[in-house]
Amino acid sequence: MEPENALRRMRRWSDSAAMPPGPERISLFLTNKCNLHCRHCWRNWADWDRSSASELPDARWMRLVDEGAEIDTRHWIFLGGGEPLVRHKLMMQMIHKMAAHSMTSWIHTNGTLFTPEMIDAMMDKGVQEIIFSIDGPDAATNDAIRGSGFEKAVSNMAYFEQRKKQLSVDCPGLFLNATLTNLTYDQLDRFADLAASIGPGVKVFLSGLIVEDVETASLALSPEQKSALPEYLQKGMRRARELGISTNFDRFLDGELIDDNLNMQRNVQPSQRIGLSGALCYEPWLSAAILPDGTLGPCCAFFDPKSLSIRDLSLKEVWTGVYMQGVREGMFNGKPPGYCVRCPSNLFVDKERIRMALTEQLRRDCMSGVERLSDMAQRVMSMLYQQGPAALLSNIAQWFKFHYGDK
Numbered sequence: 230m231e232p233e234n235a236l237r238r239m240r241r242w243s244d245s246a247a248m249p250p251g252p253e254r255i256s257l258f259l260t261n262k263c264n265l266h267c268r269h270c271w272r273n274w275a276d277w278d279r280s281s282a283s284e285l286p287d288a289r290w291m292r293l294v295d296e297g298a299e300i301d302t303r304h305w306i307f308l309g310g311g312e313p314l315v316r317h318k319l320m321m322q323m324i325h326k327m328a329a330h331s332m333t334s335w336i337h338t339n340g341t342l343f344t345p346e347m348i349d350a351m352m353d354k355g356v357q358e359i360i361f362s363i364d365g366p367d368a369a370t371n372d373a374i375r376g377s378g379f380e381k382a383v384s385n386m387a388y389f390e391q392r393k394k395q396l397s398v399d400c401p402g403l404f405l406n407a408t409l410t411n412l413t414y415d416q417l418d419r420f421a422d423l424a425a426s427i428g429p430g431v432k433v434f435l436s437g438l439i440v441e442d443v444e445t446a447s448l449a450l451s452p453e454q455k456s457a458l459p460e461y462l463q464k465g466m467r468r469a470r471e472l473g474i475s476t477n478f479d480r481f482l483d484g485e486l487i488d489d490n491l492n493m494q495r496n497v498q499p500s501q502r503i504g505l506s507g508a509l510c511y512e513p514w515l516s517a518a519i520l521p522d523g524t525l526g527p528c529c530a531f532f533d534p535k536s537l538s539i540r541d542l543s544l545k546e547v548w549t550g551v552y553m554q555g556v557r558e559g560m561f562n563g564k565p566p567g568y569c570v571r572c573p574s575n576l577f578v579d580k581e582r583i584r585m586a587l588t589e590q591l592r593r594d595c596m597s598g599v600e601r602l603s604d605m606a607q608r609v610m611s612m613l614y615q616q617g618p619a620a621l622l623s624n625i626a627q628w629f630k631f632h633y634g635d636k
């Protein structure tokens with residue numbers, strides 16, 4: 230989410246507490262089912278019903294899209310784990326309806342269940358990005374983790390690229406998403422080669438491994454491998470630069486993000502609360518995630534049997550209901566939900582980017598004109614004194630870009 234959009238939505242919360250806006254984006258887990266059996270999937274250890282009996286029926290998911298449009302949701306994310314394309318007819322109908330409401334979507338998928346017909350049918354339907362989970366730069370490595378599927382996923386990515394070229398369109402952008410494991414940490418340059426062999430715009434993203442059971446522990450990096458990782462990240466970044474491939478490898482130069490970010494999250498202290506500023510995380514005001522049984526929480530890391538479900542209530546009722554209000558309060562009073570202590574790697578980085586961009590802005594929104602002038606003068610003097618005139622000029626340029634860049 231762009232910080233500008235996040236700030237606009239937070240200001241709407243401040244301005245109309247009685248009629249708050251809906252979530253800017255909603256992540257959807259359509260199903261518990263999957264056609265693969267990956268060793269690191271949380272479906273192996275998470276403690277909930279995985280049968281299709283508890284899943285919402287198609288009609289409820291379709292109605293949800295209209296309810297999202299009514300409360301100004303702009304973007305949807307189909308998430309994997311189960312695999313969303315197991316319910317591909319429903320997913321395609323939802324995508325068409327989202328496009329009719331001028332809303333956009335992303336899809337996270339293992340990439341093995343696409344057909345050429347499905348790919349053709351989603352080319353102009355607002356699907357901005359498709360994130361393919363591929364955990365090795367070759368079939369042997371990928372399939373050692375995911376069981377199978379490498380050739381099918383790669384050929385489907387290639388077909389997307391072929392259709393985009395024929396139609397002269399940029400969307401959907403394709404990502405090759407790999408979990409960082411001890412089978413691949415030293416082969417990151419080869420992921421860049423694989424991406425380049427599929428198409429020039431394919432990006433490579435790494436995700437941190439969540440270690441929860443014996444199987445996931447067997448894929449984790451040893452202390453020696455962690456020490457060697459920066460060298461392989463640099464090698465991967467060099468190769469990606471040569472090939473013109475974008476990656477997020479630099480994020481993993483920070484060792485804490487690899488272990489897990491439990492300590493980092495503990496170190497993030499909410500700033501002093503003024504208005505809505507100072508929350509540990511702004512996701513509960515900006516985004517929602519809905520599990521297959523309809524329970525709704527703030528983000529894709531959410532799982533809480535105490536949450537409310539859209540099975541019996543409208544999206545708006547659940548979004549403004551007692552559970553989400555409790556989550557929002559928890560972001561100020563040092564009692565965030567339990568799943569926040571393991572906020573996953575890329576989610577953590579993204580939510581921190583938003584938090585840092587918004588907190589000062591929201592705090593200043595609550596000040597009088599005189600307080601704002603005094604606050605600005607203090608910050609200018611402090612930056613000049615501590616960092617020098619070049620840093621001050623660079624910050625002023627960033628301020629203008631943030632506020633007037635898109636005008």
Ligand code: SF4
Binds near residue numbers: 529
């Ligand atoms: S898990 Fe992370 S992104 Fe989700 S609400 Fe908690 S801190 Fe925010």
